[in-house]
Structures are given as C-alpha cells and as structure tokens.
Amino acid sequence: MTDITTAQQDRVQIFDTTLRDGEQSPGATMSHDEKMEIAGLLDEMGVDIIEAGFPIASEGDFAAVSDIAKNAKNSVICGLARANFADIDRAWEAVKHAPRGRIHTFIGTSPLHRDITALDQDGMVEKIAATVSHARNLCDDVQWSPMDATRTEHDYLCRVVETAIKCGATTINIPDTVGYTAPRESADLIRMLLERVPGAEKITFATHCHNDLGMATANALAAVEAGARQIECTINGLGERAGNTALEEVVMAMRVRNDIMPYRTGIDTTKIMHLSRRVSQVSGFAVQYNKAVVGKNAFLHESGIHQDGVLKNVQTFEIMRPEDIGLTAKNIAMGKHSGRAALRAKMAELGYDLGDNQLKDVFVRFKALADRKKEVYDDDLVALMADSSAGDEHLKVQKLRVVCGTEGPQEAELTMAVGGEEKSIDATGDGPVDACFNAVKMLYPHSAKLDLYQVSAVTEGTDAQATVSVRISRDGTVYTGQSADTDTVLASVKAYVNALNRMHAGQGRANNSALQTSAAG
Ligand SMILES: CC(=O)SCCNC(=O)CCNC(=O)[C@H](O)C(C)(C)COP(=O)(O)OP(=O)(O)OC[C@H]1O[C@@H](n2cnc3c(N)ncnc32)[C@H](O)[C@@H]1OP(=O)(O)O
Numbered sequence: 001m002t003d004i005t006t007a008q009q010d011r012v013q014i015f016d017t018t019l020r021d022g023e024q025s026p027g028a029t030m031s032h033d034e035k036m037e038i039a040g041l042l043d044e045m046g047v048d049i050i051e052a053g054f055p056i057a058s059e060g061d062f063a064a065v066s067d068i069a070k071n072a073k074n075s076v077i078c079g080l081a082r083a084n085f086a087d088i089d090r091a092w093e094a095v096k097h098a099p100r101g102r103i104h105t106f107i108g109t110s111p112l113h114r115d116i117t118a119l120d121q122d123g124m125v126e127k128i129a130a131t132v133s134h135a136r137n138l139c140d141d142v143q144w145s146p147m148d149a150t151r152t153e154h155d156y157l158c159r160v161v162e163t164a165i166k167c168g169a170t171t172i173n174i175p176d177t178v179g180y181t182a183p184r185e186s187a188d189l190i191r192m193l194l195e196r197v198p199g200a201e202k203i204t205f206a207t208h209c210h211n212d213l214g215m216a217t218a219n220a221l222a223a224v225e226a227g228a229r230q231i232e233c234t235i236n237g238l239g240e241r242a243g244n245t246a247l248e249e250v251v252m253a254m255r256v257r258n259d260i261m262p263y264r265t266g267i268d269t270t271k272i273m274h275l276s277r278r279v280s281q282v283s284g285f286a287v288q289y290n291k292a293v294v295g296k297n298a299f300l301h302e303s304g305i306h307q308d309g310v311l312k313n314v315q316t317f318e319i320m321r322p323e324d325i326g327l328t329a330k331n332i333a334m335g336k337h338s339g340r341a342a343l344r345a346k347m348a349e350l351g352y353d354l355g356d357n358q359l360k361d362v363f364v365r366f367k368a369l370a371d372r373k374k375e376v377y378d379d380d381l382v383a384l385m386a387d388s389s390a391g392d393e394h395l396k397v398q399k400l401r402v403v404c405g406t407e408g409p410q411e412a413e414l415t416m417a418v419g420g421e422e423k424s425i426d427a428t429g430d431g432p433v434d435a436c437f438n439a440v441k442m443l444y445p446h447s448a449k450l451d452l453y454q455v456s457a458v459t460e461g462t463d464a465q466a467t468v469s470v471r472i473s474r475d476g477t478v479y480t481g482q483s484a485d486t487d488t489v490l491a492s493v494k495a496y497v498n499a500l501n502r503m504h505a506g507q508g509r510a511n512n513s514a515l516q517t518s519a520a521g
Pocket residue numbers: 021024054056057058081082083084106107108116117147177240512
C-alpha cells in the first residue's frame with residue numbers, strides 16, 4: 001500500500017497569489033507601493049507562501065517581486081516562470097533576496113495546450129525535465145504546475161508529475177485552470193496521483209482552483225480531503241475571469257467546520273477583514289454585498305425572525321463570530337466631538353496602525369468629514385484611508401465649482417496646482433463629471449485614455465461618501481486612482497487627479513489588455 005505521508009498531516013499551507021493570479025484580473029492593477037503593503041499584510045497574517053508576481057513579465061513585476069523578497073519576514077516568496085531558462089533565471093534573480101525563495105514553473109499539459117506549444121508528449125516531458133532540473137540547480141524550493149491539469153489525460157498527467165518529482169520539484173500544484181472540475185473529481189485526481197506516481201509521498205501536492213462554475217472553494221477543500229496540503233488562493237477570490245479560490249472562504253471553512261475538515265492553517269483570521277478591504281481598495285474591485293465571509297451583509301440581519309433569534313442567541317443565525325475575521329464590536333462611536341486618541345484606537349480596531357504624522361493628516365480630514373456627515377461609520381473611516389495621498393503630488397485640486405442641472409452644458413471652474421504653480425480654468429462638458437475631467441485635461445494636457453470610471457456609495461443616506469475608482473492608460477501602461485468624498489463630483493476629480501499623479505510619478509503597470517471572447521460573435 002502507498003505510504004500517503006502528506007495526506008496524514010493536518011497542517012495545510014496557504015499559498016496566496018493575489019499579487020500574481022489576482023492581479024491578472026483585467027483592470028486589477030496595483031502600484032509598486034500597494035503591492036509592498038499587501039505583501040507585508042499577507043506576511044503578517046501568516047500566509048505560508050506569497051506568489052508575488054511573474055518576474056519576466058515586466059521590469060515593474062521584477063522590481064515588485066525582488067522588493068517583496070527583500071522585505072519578507074516569515075513567508076516564502078515565490079515568482080512564476082514559464083518552462084524556459086530565461087523565465088526561470090529571472091524568477092530566481094527576483095526571489096533569491098528572500099530568506100526563503102521559491103521558483104514556480106509551469107507548462108500547459110492538456111492536449112489543447114500541447115497544441116499551443118507545438119510539443120508532443122515526449123517533447124514536453126523532455127522540456128519539463130530540463131526546466132525543473134534547471135530551477136532546482138538554482139533553488140532548493142521548486143514548485144511545478146501542469147497547467148490545465150484537470151483536462152490532461154490521467155496517464156500522461158502521472159508521467160509528467162513523476163518527471164517533475166524526479167527532477168527535483170518539491171511541490172506539485174494541480175491547477176484547475178479553467179474552473180472545469182467538480183468536488184468529487186477534484187478529490188479523485190489528487191488521490192489518483194498519490195496512489196500512482198512514484199515519489200508522490202515525498203512532495204507536497206497543491207490545489208489551484210478557478211471559480212468559473214462557482215466551485216473553487218469546494219474543489220480546493222475536496223482536494224485537501226484527498227491529500228493536497230497546499231491551497232492556492234487569493235484575497236476576495238480575485239483572479240483571472242471569475243477568480244480563484246477565496247482565501248477567507250477556505251480558511252474559515254476549515255476553522256468553522258473543523259469537526260469534518262480537521263486541518264490547521266497558520267492564518268491569523270482576525271486580519272482577514274482588513275486585508276479584504278485593502279485589496280478591494282487598491283485593486284478597484286468592490287466586494288459583492290453577499291460575498292461569503294467578507295461581504296458587507298455577511299453579519300447583518302434585517303428580517304424580524306432573524307433579528308429576534310440573534311438577539312436571543314447569536315448562534316441561531318451566525319456560524320462564526322464577526323471578531324474572528326477582525327470585525328470588531330462597535331463600542332467607539334465616532335463623530336465631530338471625537339479626539340485623536342479615539343481616532344487612533346478606532347483605526348487600530350480597523351487594522352490601521354497610524355504613525356504620528358499620518359494620524360495628524362487623517363485627523364484633519366476626519367474632522368472635515370464629521371462636519372459634513374451626521375454619523376461617521378467604520379466604512380467611512382476605511383474610505384478616508386483609501387483617500388490618503390502623499391503630500392508631494394504634482395497635481396493638487398484646490399478649488400472646484402460646478403454648475404449642473406437640466407439646462408446644459410454643465411460647467412466646471414477648477415483651480416489646481418500643477419507642479420506647484422496655481423492655475424484656473426472654466427470648462428464645459430456632457431454632465432458635471434465630464435466638465436470637470438475636461439477642465440483637468442486643459443490644465444494638464446496629456447494623452448492618457450480613460451478606461452474605467454466607477455462610483456460606489458460607502459454607506460447609506462444622501463450624505464453618504466462616494467468612493468470613486470478611475471483607471472487610465474497611456475502607451476500600454478495602466479494607472480489607477482481612488483478617492484472618497486461626500487461630494488461625488490469632487491471625489492471623481494480627485495480620483496482622476498490621483499491616477500494622473502501616478503502617471504507623472506511613473507507608478508503604472510504594463511497593460512496586458514484583456515482579450516474578450518463572446519459566444520454571440
Ligand atoms: C494560467 C495562468 O495564469 S498562466 C500565467 C498567465 N500570466 C500572464 O500571461 C501575465 C504575464 N504575461 C506577460 O507579460 C507576457 O505574456 C509575457 C511577457 C510572459 C510573454 O510575452 P510575449 O513574449 O509577447 O508572448 P505572448 O504573451 O504573446 O505569448 C505567450 C508565449 O508564451 C508561450 N507559453 C505560454 N505558456 C508557456 C509555458 N508555460 N512555457 C513555455 N512557453 C509558454 C506561448 O506559447 C507563447 O509563445 P509564442 O510567442 O512562441 O507563441
């Protein structure tokens with residue numbers, strides 16, 4: 001009988017790929033500083049392995065992976081590489097700075113992918129042997145993935161996995177690249193590999209699921225039950241197309257249902273909510289209200305029978321405690337009479353550790369907000385943080401007056417500092433936001449194209465803050481900007497200016513422009 005050592009351990013490694021697969025979501029670009037911040041938070045939360053990027057993809061990706069590697073504390077830092085020496089060397093150059101680095105190399109093994117790379121079965125086995133051996137000569141920790149494993153013939157999958165293990169791979173990841181599998185099949189596949197592949201007991205099997213049919217979490221957990229001991233996942237389930245397995249879902253599922261899924265992770269779950277909010281803010285991807293674990297409604301009860309039940313015994317309608325994911329009891333009410341100590345304590349509750357200078361800046365903006373808004377909710381404070389920007393911006397909005405209504409055209413009078421010099425202009429447009437954006441463009445002429453303009457209300461009521469995300473691109477590079485304000489038009493202008501400031505500072509990311517296919521043709 002096979003000695004399934006891996007399947008007998010109860011510790012499951014969490015491999016977060018928010019900064020690689022997550023960032024592959026069309027539009028989910030993050031700046032260098034934002035990636036550094038998210039990597040720091042993932043490390044602090046106890047993520048075992050952070051896949052920080054695809055170093056050969058661009059200079060920006062390389063710089064992000066190597067800087068994250070230099071700052072790593074406990075997490076292993078991993079870089080992705082195709083099956084060629086140049087990609088692998090570049091990945092190693094970036095991750096070698098980490099106390100523990102990992103090279104992750106992959107190739108598509110299904111018939112469809114063998115066609116793309118024009119390799120027959122034997123040719124691909126040779127390529128896998130050469131590239132995995134090359135990676136292993138550089139680094140002791142090598143992960144190998146047969147992309148589209150769930151659509152690869154079983155005999156061939158066993159053969160390529162065996163080759164990778166023989167050549168030194170220490171983790172074998174089994175990706176369901178297109179979210180095609182289902183829980184029972186996902187488990188059977190891992191079980192089959194553990195039983196049939198010589199040497200399988202010496203390495204760790206990982207599961208990497210996509211959510212095209214909404215089964216990513218179930219498929220990942222099924223793979224763990226069958227013996228996988230690494231789950232690849234992202235915060236908020238960010239990722240290609242319908243996304244990846246959501247970290248918060250698998251971690252909380254194993255915690256809440258430990259009776260039937262007796263596995264442990266190293267995750268400090270109280271940090272989940274803060275990470276979810278930050279990833280949502282920096283990627284510009286709002287979390288749907290009814291999202292499992294981190295959605296706005298996940299712990300809200302509106303219907304009478306549920307409210308009655310929760311008041312009598314919270315367990316009637318709640319299977320986890322909000323504080324377990326970092327949603328705190330709201331016993332500090334914030335308003336215009338609150339002081340710095342309360343603000344610092346409240347921000348700490350929400351996951352922000354404010355230094356003295358940052359506290360000073362946030363406090364001024366908090367007071368301004370409290371003057372305009374009846375109640376300042378937790379979500380308002382989170383939005384306020386998203387609006388924090390550096391003091392040395394090239395463009396700074398100073399004054400804005402807008403005329404709008406039924407009689408067009410709408411007009412904007414804007415005063416803005418451009419490189420320290422104050423400039424004013426009047427502009428018109430098709431609506432107030434268009435008029436304002438035209439005014440910005442007249443004061444700061446540029447060739448960037450507006451790719452996305454998205455508004456959402458932070459809380460309820462007509463005095464709610466609006467958060468605005470803007471994405472622009474120029475010469476194949478994408479820049480994002482965010483802002484929040486009770487004045488939606490002002491928030492829009494500030495978000496636009498924020499993106500332009502990033503463009504000015506060269507803080508963009510190469511645009512792998514999304515290719516969209518449509519059945520309708
Ligand atoms: C399932 C996944 O998530 S895989 C990861 C996907 N992520 C990304 O692609 C994001 C980053 N990618 C990029 O920036 C670019 O695609 C780059 C820099 C990697 C490559 O750019 P280009 O050289 O212009 O190639 P392009 O993107 O057009 O095509 C990909 C090439 O890689 C080849 N390829 C794809 N996967 C692999 C692999 N695992 N091993 C070897 N070659 C591969 C393709 O066959 C194609 O080769 P060809 O140019 O000879 O036809």
